[in-house]
Amino acid sequence: MTGSGLQLSAEYRRDSSWVATPRPRLSWVFTQAPPGWSQAAAELRLNDDRMEQINGPLNVFVGWPFEDLVARETYQVQVRLQGTDGIWTAWSDPLDIRLGTLGPGEWQARFSALTAPRQEAQPFIIRHRFLLDRKPARATLYWSALGAVKARIDGVEVDDSVLAPGWTSYADRVLHETTDVTALLEPGWRTIGLEVTGGWYTEVYGFADEARRVYGEQPCAAAQLHLLFDDGSEEIIASGDDWETTEGGEVVASGIYEGETIDHRRSLRWWDPQEGDWEAAAVAPDQPVPVARMNEPVRRVDTLAPVKVSSSAAGTILDFGQNLVGRLRIEVQGEPGTRIEIRHAEVLEDGELATRPLRRAAATDTFILSGTGTEVFEPVGTFHGFRYAEISGYPGEVDPERVQAIVLQSDLRRTGWLETSNPLLNQLHENIVWSMRGNFLSLPTDCPQRDERLGWTGDVQIFAPTAATLFDCNGFLANWLVDLRAEQDRAGGVVPNIVPNVFGFAWPAAAWGDAATVIPTVLAERFADDDLLTKSLDSMKAWVSSELAAAGGPGLWETTLQFGDWLDPDAPADMAGAAKTQPGLVATAYLYRSLDLLSKAAAHLGEDESAARARESADDVRAAFAAAYLTSEGRLVSDAPTAYALALQFGLIQGLSTREALARRLAHVIKRDAYHISTGFIGTPLVLDALTDFGYDSHAAALLLQTRCPSWLYPVTMGATTVWERWDSMLPDGSVNPGEMTSFNHYALGAVADWMYRRLAGIAPAAPGYSLIRFAPIALPGLDHATATVDTPAGRVEGGWRREKGAILWKLTVPAHATAAVRLPGLELEVGPGVHEWTTTEPTRTTAASVHMWSPVSEVVDNPEAFATVMKVLASHDGHLAEMVRRRTDWTLSTPLQIALFSVPPHVINQIAKELDA
Incomplete structure (x- = not known):
């Protein structure tokens, strides 16, 4: 925090002064505003001599008001704000900004490699020795690789990045790093070098016997050093065939999946001209001109x-x-x-x-x-x-x-923290954080451990709202969307299931390809990134066109291969797509959703004609969905939680009475399954919202706090510290799931954290960038308190509630650049910046009836202690029997427990009866 209380940032990065555009957008937050303060104007100062005033409350992604940045110049920007009271704040601390890109035609370096490597994916070192006759006033190093590289000058690492420059769709885009190396360059003989491994570029992708190297057999790298001297003269040193290479060095072999072999007997002080066997570098075929990094390394x-x-x-x-x-x-x-x-x-x-x-x-x-x-x-x-x-x-x-x-x-900035009265729920939240940390590595991957680690589009579109809460991932996902658009263009408008697309083929798969519409929408909502939405609009249109073509027009989409509600817990271990919800229902629901999102995005960006066309098609799809999947009794033909959650949360069914009937049925099937999770990838982010939107808070609580498999908390009880790919990646007996596809670090099922912030703690964006906050928390049964903190573009929001002596205490802190719409029991109002507290009476809840062997199973399941007792006794006798009883029984029936346990041995029934009586 600065003395002025103003935090200023440029474009997407807070970890570095380098930006990837000559006109970086600016954002600021006033952290020390008095209650009720609001911004009337902002004044920006560049290098102490240029001033521009911007009127109004805008504080996020404010357009650059000065002349374009020039490469290798250092700029300082400050901001001060005027409140509606007319008083100006002090100036913020100066923010250093430097343009990380090169000008047109400035990239001179040639990608270079070994002339005659002795093995595939051969690690190597490329160096260049030069005489510096005077100290440069400024020295800037740009470097890139098809592979992974560590850059050094005279043996000293030039930065702290790892696996740079990262994985992109190499045919379309290669990143370069930019570093100020002035401090490393004194007059005399200097040696610049790159230590290169294959990284993602030479990795073998694919499954089983189909695996192959997709991009290239050997890595290559490039670098150029720009030297500026006090007299204004410049010198450029760029890689090419006058640089030299060696396969010597301690890294003998390296692969993302395979691992690495390091032999210290081969350690090489390559900056010493007397060490190593060197040969002239081989210049690689022409590659795309590298572009500057726009996100954190x-x-x-x-x-x-x-x-x-x-x-x-x-x-x-x-x-x-x-x-x-x-x-x-x-x-x-x-x-x-x-x-x-x-x-x-x-x-x-x-x-x-x-x-x-x-x-x-x-x-x-x-x-x-x-x-x-x-x-x-x-x-x-x-x-x-x-x-x-x-x-x-x-x-x-x-x-x-x-x-x-x-x-x-x-290296993303953490922005979300949550704490409740339930230690298992707190651990689940931390597991979700760790899964995101591990899978947001260069690009959003499905898992970080097996021979996959790919940018599956379905996983990240499901998780994007949670990701945007836990970390500032705007630049990270904006960077990945550049590759998505490039791969989509190559596939004729179809969004591949993975980006970068190492499979080489693509077909329109619902919920996976919809990353093209969902993620830009999420980033516009959470970060107010309209520029990204504008850049993504053609991609959104192309994807929707691909969906409509696959569906045969604006109607049902039932004619192409789909993943469906992937990893439904009732699917066999070797058939992850065998879900209870029809894949056509899932696909049609997502077709509607993307049309709906496209219509809203186009309207927001002023493309009224495109918006109207998309809305018309969306209405047709919605009508077809209802005609095909909605029964006259208010049920769906797939009588499963995911189906109801999709219909309700995507707005596919209209009419309050019909929607209420669907919500009742959703609550029924949730109870029917004894409040165990029954959704896969698609339904999991939606089911709690669908319940709580219609007042089924107790059902949501029973589902969220369930600890038996399958549930969110079951892995926690098994010692999990990350989110699992499957609900039962590890079986209750401690053995690993027999399916071929079993990961213990997959974030998709952790998408529930978004609901935990928005509905449990009550911090939700009601306008882009949280300029309007919706505070409508749910004092969930079974919890004593829940609080969350979110660093939003509008500032830090803190909200939550606590039960205390028959009352509920609600608290919300609204930051300077926001207002809040508050919706509490018996209370609706809007409030401005500051700390707000309210107290409401705790509603009286019906005490669960005492349970015995002749109680209806519908009462047994609604008494958590009684149900847990029944399951514990069954499991102590036979775990398979316990699971059979749980899954076979319809827990909404009035059938007595004694009858429902007809297949259970008498001595076990007697033990259950004794435990219940106790």
Whole structure:
């Protein structure tokens, strides 16, 4: 916080002064505004000599009012604000801004590689030695790679990025990094070098025997150094065939899935002209001219120490207490040639690493000692998803104090925190945070551990609202959407299921391709990023056209292959798409949703004709949906929670009475399943909203707080520290799900966190960028309190509630750039900036009836203690029997419990009766 209380930022990045546009938009937040303050105007000052005033309350993505930035110049911007009272604030601290892009035609560097590599994906070093006859006034290094690279000058790393420049759709776009290296360049002989591994570029993608290298067999890299001297003269040093390369160096082999081999006997001080065997670099074929990074790079963001050490058949297993994404750093002493092998896994099975879920990803790092005292090893070109690491070959006993887990992620700013009275729910929230951290690494991936780690579009569109709450991911997702649009153009308007599209083919799949309409909408809503919405509008139109073509027009979409409600918990382990909800119903619902979102986006951006066409088609789809899937009794033909949640939350069914009937049926089927989760990827983000929008808070509470499998909290009870791919990735007996596709770090099912912030704690955007906040929290049965904090573009919002002596205390802090629409029991009003508190009477709730063997099962399931008792006794006798009874029984019936347990042995029934009586 500055003395003025003003926080100023430029475009998408707060981690760096570099921006990727000559006209960066500016945003600011006034953190010390008095209650009731509001902005009337802002004044911007550039380099102490240019001033521009902007009238009105706008504080987010304000257009750059000055001349275009010039590459390699440093600018300082300040802001001050005028309140509606006419008083100006002090000036903010200066914000340094520098243009990270090169001007037209300025990129001169050639991508260069080894002339004759001896293996596929050969790591190598490229260097250039030059004489600097005077100290430069400013030195700027630009570098890029088809692969992953670490740039150094005279052996010193030029920045703290990892796996730079990251993964993009390489045929369309390659990123370059930009760094000020003035401090590293003194007069004399200097050596610039790039240490290069294959990274994502040379990885083998695909499943089983179909796996292949998609982009290239070998990595390559490029760099250019711009030197500016005091007399105004400039010099450019750019990579090409006058640079030299070597395959020497300590990194022997490196792969994202395979892992890395480092041999310290091959360590090379390559900046020493006397070391290494060098040859002229081979210039690679022409590649796209790199573009500047617009979002945060991958960095080391945390370090964890082992919490437990155990032995395995092969070596020593270290437990880091947290499923994470990164790699190990170890310190070790030993004889020359000692070979240490480190394998990684997310879970243990029978005391050993459970590596079957990794499929063909070896996830193994090998370190070979030089024998020169204490040696430090850390991979450079790979990462792993793991909680456990098995070390074999270590000389002597493994010293856990000399081993650290280095956590990697794209270095996004945390913006969301939530806390409730339920420790399991709090752990679920932290699991969701950790899953996002691990899978927002360069691009949004499905999982970080097995031979996949791909940018599945369905996963991220489902999770986008949660992501936009937990972290400032606007620039991160805006960057990924550039690749989505490029891949979509190549596929003729169809959005591929993964971006970048290493599969090479694409077909229109509902909920996956809809990332093109959903994510720009979410970013416009949460971050007020209208510019991104404008850039995405043609993509939205093209995707909707592809959907309509696949559906045969604005009607039902039932004619193409769909993923449907992926990973419905009732689907067989080897048939993830075999859901209770018809795939055509899911596809048609998403067709309507994308048409609806396109219509709204086009109208917002002033394209009234496009908006009207999309609205007309949307109305036709909605009518077709109701005609095909809605019965006269107010049910859907797929009598499953996902179907009802889609119909209600997407607005597919009109008429209050019909919607209320659907909500009643949703509540019925939720209770029928004994308040166990019954949705897959599609229904999971929607089901709690669909319940609470119609007042079924107790059903939502029973579903959210359920701890038996399948449920959100079941993995927590099993020790999970991230969100699982399947509701039962680990079975109750501690064994790993037998399905081929089993990950313990998948964020999609964690999309429930968005509901936890919006409805449980009550912090929801009612206007772009939270300029209007909707505060309508739900004092959920079974909880004593819930509070959340969200750093929004309008400022920090804090909200929540607490039960206290028969009353509910509600509290909301509204930031300076927002107002709030408050909706509490018996109370509706609007409030401005400041801290607000209200108290309402706790409504009287019906006490659950005492339960016995002849109680209806509908009463048993509504008494959490009684239901838990029945299940506990059944499970203690036979876990499979307990699950059979739970799934076979319709828990909405008036059938007595005694009758429902007809297949249970008498002595078990007697034990249940005794426990209930007690």
